[in-house]
Amino acid sequence: MASARAVEAINQTPETTTDEIPVNPPSRREFLFYIWGASMLMILGQSSVGMIWFMWPLFKEGEFGGVFKLDQTVVPSxxxxxxxxPEGRFHLTHPERGLLALYNVCTHLGCLPKWQGARGRFECxxxxxxxxxxxxxxxxxxxRxxxxxxxxxxxxxxxxxxTNLTGDPIDLTGRSADDISLIEINTSKRIKRAGRT
Ligand code: FES
Structure with missing residues (x-):
């Protein structure tokens, strides 16, 4: 009797306790779509990072390679x-023709010419x-x-x-330093002189 009950129990189908959702593997088309989507996201991410990197200023204000902001009090007569x-590697000079920012590096081999007041010139x-x-x-x-x-x-x-493209002095004729509100020297924009004149 007991063995007959056991056989009956084995033959009964077990009850399902949870609803099982059949999982089908993605089709070839779906798989390719996922790969394509992932590739597009990667490309978009890379180009966004590149764009931010490109737009980020390489140099900060007030350090060589960036912009120096000065006021009228530093303008020589x-x-x-x-x-x-020295931190900006320039001299602010005021020859008769106007105001100039000179790169302080000698165009021969890169030494630093100094202003010699007694002789009224820079000497390397x-x-x-x-x-x-x-x-x-x-x-x-x-x-040069x-x-x-x-x-x-x-x-x-x-x-x-x-400053124009040839780097001519900014003419202050008819004005004085008192008329100046702000001077900005952009040390990322060096204007090379063509020769010795
Ligand atoms: S580095 Fe040679 S003259 Fe200035």
Whole structure:
């Protein structure tokens, strides 16, 4: 009797306690679609990172390679000794023709010419190249005059003057330093002089 009950129990179908959802493997088409979607997401992610990297400024304001903001108090009087900014690697000079930001590196082999007030010129300690207040070559082995940086001057009346492509001084005729609201020297924009003039 007992063995007959056991056989009956074995033959009974066990009750299902949960609803099982059949899992079908993705079709070939679905699989390709997933691969394509993942590839597109990767490409989008990479290009977004690249775009952010490109737009992120490489240099901060106030460090060489970035923009230096100065006020009128640092402007030398016309013909006076330049004001030097070693952290920005430039001299702010005021020759008669206007205001200039000179790159402080000698165009011969990269030494740092110093302003010699008694002689009224820059002199390079390495091989003796000499330059005028506006950076124009005077003598020595340097192949060209001192380079310049792009400068933007904003005046109190809201007008602006920007260094032109040849790096000419910004003319202050009819104005004075008191008319200046802001000077911006962009040390990422170096204007190379063509020669010794
Ligand atoms: S590095 Fe200035 S003259 Fe040679």
């Amino acid at each position: 016309a013909g006076d000794a330049p004001n030097s900014f 300690p390495c091989h003796g190249s000499k330059y005028e207040l506006d950076g124009t070559w005077i003598e020595g082995p340097a192949p 005059s001192l380079d310049r940086f792009e400068m933007t001057i904003t005046f109190l009346d809201g007008s602006k003057s920007i």
